[in-house]
Amino acid sequence: MELFSHLATGFGVALTPVNLLYALVGALLGTLIGVLPGIGPVATIAMLLPTTYALEPVSALIMLAGIYYGAQYGGSTTAILVNMPGEASSVVTCLDGYQMARRGQAGAALAVAALASFFAGTCATILVAGVSLPLSALALKFGPAEYFSLMVLGLIGAVVLAHGSLLKAIAMILVGLLLGIVGTDVNSGVMRFDFGIPELSDGIGVVVVAMGLFGFAEIIVNLESTEKREVVRTKLGGLWFTKEQFRLAAPAALRGTALGSVLGVLPGGGAMLSSFASYTVEKKLAKDPSQFGKGAIQGVAGPEAANNAGAQSSFIPLLTLGIPENAVMAMMVGAMTIHNIQPGPQVMTSNPGLFWGLIASMWVGNLMLVVLNLPLIGIWIRLLSVPYRLLYPAILLFCAIGVYTVNNTSFDVMQTAFFGLLGVVFAKLACEPAPLLLGFVLGPMMEENLRRALLLSRGDPTVFATRPISAGLLAAAVLLVLVIALPNMRRRREEAFQEA
Amino acid sequence: MPIRNPRDFWSGVLFTLFGVGTLAIGSKYTLGTAARMGPGYFPRILGILLIVLGVTIALRALRVRGEAMPRFRLRPLVVVLGSVVLFGAIVRPLGVALSTVILIVVASAASSEFRPRESLVAGVLLAALAVGVFVIGLQLQLPIWPLQQ
Numbered sequence: 287m288e289l290f291s292h293l294a295t296g297f298g299v300a301l302t303p304v305n306l307l308y309a310l311v312g313a314l315l316g317t318l319i320g321v322l323p324g325i326g327p328v329a330t331i332a333m334l335l336p337t338t339y340a341l342e343p344v345s346a347l348i349m350l351a352g353i354y355y356g357a358q359y360g361g362s363t364t365a366i367l368v369n370m371p372g373e374a375s376s377v378v379t380c381l382d383g384y385q386m387a388r389r390g391q392a393g394a395a396l397a398v399a400a401l402a403s404f405f406a407g408t409c410a411t412i413l414v415a416g417v418s419l420p421l422s423a424l425a426l427k428f429g430p431a432e433y434f435s436l437m438v439l440g441l442i443g444a445v446v447l448a449h450g451s452l453l454k455a456i457a458m459i460l461v462g463l464l465l466g467i468v469g470t471d472v473n474s475g476v477m478r479f480d481f482g483i484p485e486l487s488d489g490i491g492v493v494v495v496a497m498g499l500f501g502f503a504e505i506i507v508n509l510e511s512t513e514k515r516e517v518v519r520t521k522l523g524g525l526w527f528t529k530e531q532f533r534l535a536a537p538a539a540l541r542g543t544a545l546g547s548v549l550g551v552l553p554g555g556g557a558m559l560s561s562f563a564s565y566t567v568e569k570k571l572a573k574d575p576s577q578f579g580k581g582a583i584q585g586v587a588g589p590e591a592a593n594n595a596g597a598q599s600s601f602i603p604l605l606t607l608g609i610p611e612n613a614v615m616a617m618m619v620g621a622m623t624i625h626n627i628q629p630g631p632q633v634m635t636s637n638p639g640l641f642w643g644l645i646a647s648m649w650v651g652n653l654m655l656v657v658l659n660l661p662l663i664g665i666w667i668r669l670l671s672v673p674y675r676l677l678y679p680a681i682l683l684f685c686a687i688g689v690y691t692v693n694n695t696s697f698d699v700m701q702t703a704f705f706g707l708l709g710v711v712f713a714k715l716a717c718e719p720a721p722l723l724l725g726f727v728l729g730p731m732m733e734e735n736l737r738r739a740l741l742l743s744r745g746d747p748t749v750f751a752t753r754p755i756s757a758g759l760l761a762a763a764v765l766l767v768l769v770i771a772l773p774n775m776r777r778r779r780e781e782a783f784q785e786a
Numbered sequence: 787m788p789i790r791n792p793r794d795f796w797s798g799v800l801f802t803l804f805g806v807g808t809l810a811i812g813s814k815y816t817l818g819t820a821a822r823m824g825p826g827y828f829p830r831i832l833g834i835l836l837i838v839l840g841v842t843i844a845l846r847a848l849r850v851r852g853e854a855m856p857r858f859r860l861r862p863l864v865v866v867l868g869s870v871v872l873f874g875a876i877v878r879p880l881g882v883a884l885s886t887v888i889l890i891v892v893a894s895a896a897s898s899e900f901r902p903r904e905s906l907v908a909g910v911l912l913a914a915l916a917v918g919v920f921v922i923g924l925q926l927q928l929p930i931w932p933l934q935q
Contacts, residue, residue, distance in 0.1 A: 457801040457839040471825040509862035679893040686873045699874025703867040715797040733828040745821030
């Protein structure tokens, strides 16, 4: 079995003491920012990216990946104990998790969330490993036309499944693509959109864009609202759950895992979409839907399994096709590029240790999380009682040091501040920043593939429609837009996001 | 004509301006042909698409009603971004330790619950942490004290 020998290679890499340490650091940091509302995985990865320069690429990626799935574990803790989502993907966990906590079943809710997440994480790791081989083989057959169409589908899919205005999201992608091509054009050597600033000749850094739009802007918007965070002291209750609760939770976790695994692979999918979808499904399937919102354990088990499965399976398109499908994966592309790894199907063959090591580390990290999380809950609760007025300056400090050390110039800090300002403007205008980041990361790749495809076809644009795979991908993109544009579907899409 | 959806209207205007700016700056770059794209080809496509989308969004905002613009508060914006820019400017001459204290105290003033003494204590503790983690632990090339290097 080829897969097993690959996984053996992977565990060989993931289980070295150094990589175990970085998996632990990533998972713990992820849990930390998952617990704390107001800072998400994108800003955290941006913050830590500069500190990974000196590391082996595989250790760096293991740590950064741990932040994303670690955040899924941490987010549920805050949701259950404080009735506030620590992470966007645990919004739905608040509904029933907090109600369980109020009934003195906080311990059971936390245990179910952790175990469901672990189960989902295990399944998703196997899925990532199993699907990667055939998908990479397929992707290696792709020419530039197919890649261009794939990116179009990826970007369109990313905005169709996200909430908010479709037109604005597409416009944000375009802004991102334009920001992505700032700097020296690789083909002609011409400096583009550099405004005469020599520092921009290498382009704008992904850390700068992500930290400004996701880190600074978020803090500023949070500071504008005066609402105070109350930490509710609840008794944890027993950490174990009853047989009856298990009977209800287990199938929900199974369904959540399946749903998250599928939705995570889709462009625009990932942790958040998966948890919302799972909650809706559980509510529909339940014998007594009226229990939902009053402490139904399925409403915790399903979404928590789904968000973790979704977080992990969203690595599939990145690792096999080189296409990021959400903002966190865009940061992973940034991380790989910084370490001189071109994301795409060739990573598996040219760098098997890194590829399989990263996958194996996800399971190792999940195991660490489930073992560590419950004993550490006391610490997380105490952290939650740190007021925001003390928390945000510390976050700013880490951001500032992180962004300064990318190139050791204060110019980067100023650029980040500019993107912070832009992020606040976008927030006021209700424009989601995630599509911009995706476009930003894909900009240069998209231009290059468009250029090559048209060079090969001697300028004939029909090449995208006459090559079957490319045509299929583009047709899927058009179909997505049409489906969403139908008034009926639009209403249902909005409902799906509002129900939770 | 009344603006029924100000948030969408101004986003549309912003996108249109982005597009116009792109075309204005991008007109300097060689266009080339589809088969031999110059550096100006891709940006021009994006610029035109942005203008089309921006105008569409703005026009729709005249018909379809939406939420009002949320209020803009200047203090958090200016103080937060200002403190970070200040940090970038002083970290080299003053070193991590002092710059951290300054950043924390200045940034804390962005909050309506600003407590000067508390923020000073936090600044000193975080300065110790920053030096320990970044300069000693991660070995980043940053001076700790003023005028080292």
